[in-house]
Amino acid sequence: MKNNYTIIIPVHEFNDKVKEYLTLSLNSVNNQKKIKYKPSVLIVSSVRAFDELNKFINETEFSKIKLEVLKNEGDSSFQGQMNYASKYVNTKYFMYLEYDDELNENYLHRADKYFEEMSDVGVFLNILINVNEENKPINLTNEMAWSRQFNDKTSDLGYLNIDHLTQFSDFNISGAFIDTKMFKNIGMLKTKIELSFVYEFLLRALNSGYKVFVIPKIGYKHVKDRDGSLFKKYMLEMSTIDRKFWFETAKKEYFFNNDRDIVKDV
């Protein structure tokens, strides 16, 4: 079977803790069941992390994956890293995997079956299981798309629409397979939006006529609110007013494909 996707792992810094997490994360790709090809993994590194990270990768064997480290000398924000790496993707889809998270061992095999059947989908989300740093399950994310209460009678279970997203914004693209062409066509992730850039991206994808579907499988184990993570930082440092501002901004900006300057008038 053809390899349909590239997995992108952004790394901003490199130390023993990152090495430990990244090894787990790469092993979760390396140990995928039932697939007969080598998944491509692009680690996109900030300039400051590159040398040590590259050395570690060269010294460590992950026999079942094709691994490459990219040095991003430009914008090293999360969105900047993803946008940069996406330019090197030559597969139909790409996926974003946080260096401290893991894939379910059957996820890639299962995802292939959805690609075969649903070629018109622009973004395949999956159900994430959120765990704490002690690896204890906390809750699920993205599963709401399969709820009858959440879906009205006219919408198909499993698909997101703009009405859903205006009611409920907590969807996560970690582990999502994103159509590479679509990602570039609609303007990638916006670097000028903080906090709600994933939400804005999903709204924009839908508004541009692409389908967003949640694969009803736990594909991804997400360490929630890890110290030092971007979203933990937002939670700690951002006021409620600011958070509200960014979600309101997302609802205005998704009509535009370009990454416009945001005037923060609060």
Next chain:
Amino acid sequence: MEINKLKENVDKIKNKKSKFLFFIPEITEPVASIYEIFFHAHVMKKEGYDVKILVNGDSKEKPYWIEDEILDVDIELASEVKLKVGVDDVVVIPEILTNVFEQTKNIPSIRVGLLQSVDYMLNALLPGGTWKQFGVNNIITTSKKLKNLVSGVMGNNYNYYTYDIGIPNYFQNKVVNKIPTIPIVYRNQNDITKIVKMFYLKYPQYSWISFDGMVYDSDTTKQLSRKDFAEKIDKSFAAVWIDKISSFGTFPLECMKSKTIPIGIIPDIFPEYLDVEDKTFGYWSNNIYEIPDMIASVINNYLEDTKLMDKIIKEFDYFNNKYTQENSEKQIVEIYSDLLNKRMIILEEQIKKIEEDEK
């Protein structure tokens, strides 16, 4: 004169001119047992016989939930139809219609009781009553377990016939990516309400999983045909079946043919198809209070695509060539042919006796 009549009866049997009359109660909702009667009628019509379905009620509307291929027989109201029935004709009456057994007991024919539910049979019989008193000597049942149970109660002085129910070929697995909704099929609404409430209380993390009563199409008020029903089962990863008084239970087989995991209460009559060593064929319990835990376990296995999920589904291959309509059809034809042959032998013996007496 009498000998000519008898010879005419024999000729009718030999030339497949016997009539087949299948009685059914008035049809209100989809029921597997009614489908089965229509299937018998369809099979015998295909064999070239003159077949009629006679409704014991006021409506002869064709059941919307049975596929057209099976509905190729005439349906008449039993109260209106005028038929000449002879000793070479076959009258088939389901266990639930004791009144029809009574009303037709003097009609000369090959009389057959079609027994698919012990519960219905016992409800319909008066205490101390038997089918013999209605002139019924032949009983067709749908499983050996059912036959053993009934012969234990009714005695061995009936001609018992057993055949395997056939599950239509449209109960098959076509859907690769099954969805997290759970069809529920039940006899008692209270049971299912209890299970669903317990499940949501105990497993709020799965409150997004929905149950489907399988009566209507999800998005409309259109009632489901059996083909629609099969498609819905195929889409789902698991289904719940609660029917303690079932005498056979086609639903779990329909699920397994569709590679959908059945979760159920084991009926009082243990389904014969579950009685296979080293195989579990889904999730089964005698205790209704365990069903919510079993549902949660199946969901967990489905969401994580575990090896256990693969193993359970693989077991369903066991039924690939079993309980097919082709096998069922063959067995049904054999049963009715045997009944007709036996009647022919009796008639020929009577003819022989008369001829010898005349000499």
